[in-house]
Amino acid sequence: DIVMTQTPLSLSVTPGQPASISCKSSQSLLHSNGKTYLSWYLQKPGQSPQLLIYEVSSRFSGVPHVFSGSGSGTDFTLEISRVEADDVGVYYCMQATDLPRTFGQGTKVEIK
């Protein structure tokens, strides 16, 4: 199985400041079709996860431009350019290049 490792596991951010979460995979997520299937999800308190980013850097419909994804191979990053109170929750990366689908442990983001 592909192991997904997120860092940090928790993050306390001042409103308006940027935040960055790293996600590393135990093997390359580059699929034989040339695409890289790395996505990011936010699980707000008491809610189901919601899709933010797919295929490394494509924002899902309705996701604010403050969220951006980057990376390749085994190293990926989610950046929030200006954290707001509504961005608190647990962020997960997930790989869909291989079965089983696997998630990172999650990064809990809170506001200072």
Next chain:
Amino acid sequence: EVQLVESGGGLVQPGGSPRLSCAASGFTFSRYWMHWVRQVPGRGLVWVSRINTDGSITNYADSVKGRFTISRDNARNTLYLQMSRLRVEDTALYYCVRAGDGYNYFDYWGQGTLVTVSS
């Protein structure tokens, strides 16, 4: 509006065999791969199973293989997870999830149904 509504959870004894259902609406259900993902409250997300559009392809996590069966009824817009030989460690919130176009990300999640395995 895409909606996924799970049901069928509850308190189950070890060894039990509940069936989870997921009623889908707001999209053409038969065109999408569907998945089940579970989460122990307070813990991370774990993929359980997936099924293709017509039900001819299914895959499972090793932890549930041989005990869980995913299926779908496209006429009823419903996804199922037949669980059997349940263990205490199967206790979790089970989410019904739609795979997006290209089926390599999860674009819509249900609210989840909690399965508690305890004697």
